[in-house]
Amino acid sequence: GENVEQHPSTLSVQEGDSAVIKCTYSDSASNYFPWYKQELGKRPQLIIDIRSNVGEKKDQRIAVTLNKTAKHFSLHITETQPEDSAVYFCAASWGSGGGADGLTFGKGTHLIIQP
Amino acid sequence: KAGVTQTPRYLIKTRGQQVTLSCSPISGHRSVSWYQQTPGQGLQFLFEYFSETQRNKGNFPGRFSGRQFSNSRSEMNVSTLELGDSALYLCASSLGLAGSPELFFGEGSRLTVL
Numbered sequence: 001g002e003n004v005e006q007h008p009s010t011l012s013v014q015e016g017d018s019a020v021i022k023c024t025y026s027d028s029a030s031n032y033f034p035w036y037k038q039e040l041g042k043r044p045q046l047i048i049d050i051r052s053n054v055g056e057k058k059d060q061r062i063a064v065t066l067n068k069t070a071k072h073f074s075l076h077i078t079e080t081q082p083e084d085s086a087v088y089f090c091a092a093s094w095g096s097g098g099g100a101d102g103l104t105f106g107k108g109t110h111l112i113i114q115p
Numbered sequence: 116k117a118g119v120t121q122t123p124r125y126l127i128k129t130r131g132q133q134v135t136l137s138c139s140p141i142s143g144h145r146s147v148s149w150y151q152q153t154p155g156q157g158l159q160f161l162f163e164y165f166s167e168t169q170r171n172k173g174n175f176p177g178r179f180s181g182r183q184f185s186n187s188r189s190e191m192n193v194s195t196l197e198l199g200d201s202a203l204y205l206c207a208s209s210l211g212l213a214g215s216p217e218l219f220f221g222e223g224s225r226l227t228v229l
Binding site for chain 2: 001006009032034036042043044045046049089091093103104105106107108
């Protein structure tokens, strides 16, 4: 089955700086890569996703890049703000994109924004 | 519209007992998936149901089971509870159709096994 490795487990950055979280996956058939954000005590929510036919996707201060050859993808957050503090999960899926379809999550990165 | 609802939110059980958790998906969503969340282990996939059929299954022992009803509500059951089953159990619903992969999570059921 799919295996998703996520690094680092904890990341502390100064407010205003950039943060990068990296994930690798094992199954070359994976074609969908979402990122979920979970604030303390709240439910995970999708913040951005990318499909295997796209190399990069951006949405305001967040962006995701995908390298299919190396089987890794990254989340980039620029101009970090206090509300970015949360646990971020990457995931990979081999399915057609409907439902969970074999969605495998990484273990999460606790992002801490220092004032 | 209403979000994903999970009940109960908190429960305490003892080893050997069994537990049933419930999940009501967003109206119109036909896929319900379940995840176990523990510190340091992230979100581990248990199973997914679509139109009352189990469509995918993770690597959990047979003590973990689930089902989905015709109204898309889902239940998961854990029998013969072990201390290691203490976790936050999250369910997520989605349309379950190709091109609509976003998962909408509930707030979870926090299970403590003593």
